[in-house]
Amino acid sequence: MKLVTWNAQWCCGNDGIVDPRRIVKVARKLGDFDVLCLQEIAVNYPKLEGNAGHDQPAWLRGLLPGFELFFGAAVQEWGADGAHRQFGNCIATRLPVAHVQHHALPYPPDDGVRSMPRMCTVVTLIDPGLGAVRVMTTHLEYYSKKQRMAQARALRDLHLQYCAHAAMPPQPSDDGSPFQTKLHTDLAILCGDFNFEAHEPEYAEITRPSEGGSLHDAWRVLHADAPHAPTFRLHDRRYGPEPIACDFIFASDRLKDRLQWLEVDGRTQASDHQPVLVELG
Known part of the structure; x- marks a missing residue:
């Protein structure tokens, strides 16, 4: 299974041009992906x-024939003009899908600090080699460290909750109702733009070992102590003087040994972030 994750910055490149077609083209060049996770996708902004005044999820669906695309709006609002606006993340996949869930992340007040609501989209899919895999994509708060830490803790707890369902499933049902049995798995990928670096406490929180199910940084699994390849501020230094790595892929306990390859595209300027490819086998 090949997965690409990318903060696409509402499909706006460093040249100021909004172009979803370019985003898909660059992602395909990085790898023939089975799953594409995009953050910062906009509707009517x-x-x-x-x-970004168009419906980007609809546009992306048209650019990905053979894929299903699931969009989760972290922000959903109506302007003074009555226009409906949305901003969030999406997961597109050509693999069979078992079920989808969208989770709002904590949004504690942080007086005077710029912020927006955040969320995590979860798609449980079926890979022919791996079986059921839970793909989770997210984009954590940039400005508020208080909110970002709360969101990191919530993501870890969410992973533990899913793993517990796999270990202790609800009462089985085949009655065709919403209570019918769901496919639960402890095989999971958590990816996205986390807006923290590997030395920060939010990273330590997500990767904190747990008997119920831990999450492991795919870069560390494959590259040991080598410095992370930068994924932000590589070409555009508006948000800081030095390139950093803040876009991560985390794998669950039983999936980390199936990691085969991870690559960061450091060349493209189709967004202010760099896309990341992971391959599992």
Whole structure:
């Protein structure tokens, strides 16, 4: 299974041009992905740089024939003009899908600090070699460290909850109702833009070992102590003077040994972040 994760910055490149077609083209060049996880996807935000005033999930669906695309809006609001606007993350896959869930992440007040709501989209899919895999994609708060830590803890707890369901499933049912048996798995990928670096406490929180199910940084599994390849501020230094790595892929206990390859595309400027490819076998 090949997965690409990318903060696409509402499909706006460093040239100021909004182009979902370019995002898909660059992601395909990085790898023939089975799963594409994108953060910062917009619906009807014409005041964003480059004018993201269109329905980007719909546009992306048209660019990915043979894929199903699931969009989770962290922000859903109506402007003074009555326009419906959404901003969030999406997962597109050509693999069979068992079920989908969208989870709002904690949003504790942080007086005077710029922020927005955040969420995590979870798609449980069936890979022919791996079986059921739970793919989780997210984008954590950038400005508020208080909110970001709360969200990191919630993601770890969410993973533990899913693992517990796999170990202790609910009462089985085949009655065709919403109570019918769901497919639960402890094989999981958590990916996205976390807005923290590997030396920060939020990273330590997500990777903190647990008997109920731990999450492991795929870069560390495959590259040991080698410095992470930068994924942000590589070409655009508006948000800081030095490149950093803040886009991660975490794998669950039983999936980390199936990691085969991880690559960061450090060349593209189709977004202010760099896309990351992981391959599992």
